[in-house]
Amino acid sequence: MRDAYQEQMAALNKALGDMVDEVGAAMAQATQALLEGDLELAEEVISNHDSVAEKSAEAEDQAFQLLALQAPVAGDLRSVVSGFQLVSEIDRMGALALHVAKVARRRHPAKVLPDEVAGYFEEMGRLAVELAQNARRVLENQDYHDALTLMDDDDAMDDLHRHLFTVMMDREWSHGVAAAVDVTLLGRYYERFADHAVLIARRVVFQATGKTPEQLLEAS
Amino acid sequence: MRDAYQEQMAALNKALGDMVDEVGAAMAQATQALLEGDLELAEEVISNHDSVAEKSAEAEDQAFQLLALQAPVAGDLRSVVSGFQLVSEIDRMGALALHVAKVARRRHPAKVLPDEVAGYFEEMGRLAVELAQNARRVLENQDYHDALTLMDDDDAMDDLHRHLFTVMMDREWSHGVAAAVDVTLLGRYYERFADHAVLIARRVVFQATGKTPEQLLEAS
Numbered sequence: 001m002r003d004a005y006q007e008q009m010a011a012l013n014k015a016l017g018d019m020v021d022e023v024g025a026a027m028a029q030a031t032q033a034l035l036e037g038d039l040e041l042a043e044e045v046i047s048n049h050d051s052v053a054e055k056s057a058e059a060e061d062q063a064f065q066l067l068a069l070q071a072p073v074a075g076d077l078r079s080v081v082s083g084f085q086l087v088s089e090i091d092r093m094g095a096l097a098l099h100v101a102k103v104a105r106r107r108h109p110a111k112v113l114p115d116e117v118a119g120y121f122e123e124m125g126r127l128a129v130e131l132a133q134n135a136r137r138v139l140e141n142q143d144y145h146d147a148l149t150l151m152d153d154d155d156a157m158d159d160l161h162r163h164l165f166t167v168m169m170d171r172e173w174s175h176g177v178a179a180a181v182d183v184t185l186l187g188r189y190y191e192r193f194a195d196h197a198v199l200i201a202r203r204v205v206f207q208a209t210g211k212t213p214e215q216l217l218e219a220s
Numbered sequence: 221m222r223d224a225y226q227e228q229m230a231a232l233n234k235a236l237g238d239m240v241d242e243v244g245a246a247m248a249q250a251t252q253a254l255l256e257g258d259l260e261l262a263e264e265v266i267s268n269h270d271s272v273a274e275k276s277a278e279a280e281d282q283a284f285q286l287l288a289l290q291a292p293v294a295g296d297l298r299s300v301v302s303g304f305q306l307v308s309e310i311d312r313m314g315a316l317a318l319h320v321a322k323v324a325r326r327r328h329p330a331k332v333l334p335d336e337v338a339g340y341f342e343e344m345g346r347l348a349v350e351l352a353q354n355a356r357r358v359l360e361n362q363d364y365h366d367a368l369t370l371m372d373d374d375d376a377m378d379d380l381h382r383h384l385f386t387v388m389m390d391r392e393w394s395h396g397v398a399a400a401v402d403v404t405l406l407g408r409y410y411e412r413f414a415d416h417a418v419l420i421a422r423r424v425v426f427q428a429t430g431k432t433p434e435q436l437l438e439a440s
Contacts, residue, residue: 064301067297081287177393180404184400185404
């Protein structure tokens with residue numbers, strides 16, 4: 001029974017890891033579409049989005065099967081419940097990549113980003129993809145030491161996000177309100193994407209130890 | 221066994237309903253703080269926020285107890301799992317009310333909102349609170365007909381949100397980029413708050429019928 005549980009739980013975490021991979025790739029493409037004004041790429045992200053929703057439904061089914069057939073208890077039960085919560089996080093990451101692609105499409109053939117903030121988004125995109133890759137890794141290896149290091153990557157994203165506002169608030173900002181609105185929303189999408197990646201790591205810490213990162217650091 | 225399940229599930233839905241009530245009240249206060257530049261009220265929302273986090277943890281514990289002690293199956297199992305997902309939605313609504321309060325505090329004693337958009341936020345705030353009240357009601361009565369009507373209230377919020385952008389994009393906008401950035405973020409907070417309220421109603425439809433709203437409407 002416990003072997004079957006272990007096997008199915010590993011399969012669920014693998015499926016979740018694949019989903020994270022997919023939303024990370026979507027964010028990479030959406031960022032490229034945004035930076036290069038590439039309409040085709042934006043369309044690709046948008047039309048691929050349904051696949052994330054399908055995989056979410058499949059992963060939820062897998063988790064229900066696990067609950068129903070293996071009737072896990074204690075820590076195992078918490079791990080399966082985490083699985084449902086992880087599906088929601090990853091789903092949301094996919095929606096945020098979709099939002100970025102939609103902004104790129106809406107403004108095409110105009111470029112969305114003034115030159116002076118393009119570099120920020122290149123870096124935010126790079127960080128977002130890196131965070132997704134890290135989230136995938138800890139989902140699969142269930143290594144909570146590794147998961148704890150993910151918390152810091154989010155700080156870098158928050159710094160970039162803050163700097164972005166400083167640039168827009170500068171008197172020298174000459175791109176008008178419409179560009180500022182786009183940049184504000186886009187900045188928020190990247191920041192939220194990173195936030196969800198960190199929440200994934202938090203849940204892995206909890207799955208692996210039964211403790212939140214704070215409880216764990218307090219005890220050490 | 222089933223009686224105990226019913227009783228505990230009703231208690232869980234009641235606890236979730238109370239949480240929705242609390243985040244709705246927080247959004248009402250945050251909106252008032254925003255519109256009136258009321259620092260004290262903003263501070264109150266901010267310092268009350270911990271109570272939402274505490275109640276989330278308690279509701280998750282209740283749901284775990286239910287799973288562990290009653291070992292529900294089939295539809296009952298889905299209802300309990302929904303409970304965990306509902307906690308995340310409500311938690312997020314609380315975070316969004318907190319964000320609104322923080323914007324009000326950050327700009328104090330300056331007013332955040334130019335007069336020409338204040339009316340939009342008054343209405344978005346009113347809608348947000350109404351949506352929260354409706355979400356609370358359907359959580360407690362588990363009436364899926366009622367839950368289905370909630371989907372439309374969200375459209376009104378989306379309309380307001382779109383109009384808000386039109387106002388900012390207008391050549392006549394004379395309040396500069398900083399105000400536009402604030403208004404953009406605030407608009408997004410209200411829109412997301414409404415979105416989560418609708419997601420609550422969707423989950424109630426699923427809890428009560430085992431079908432998504434789309435599946436249900438297709439079948440009818």
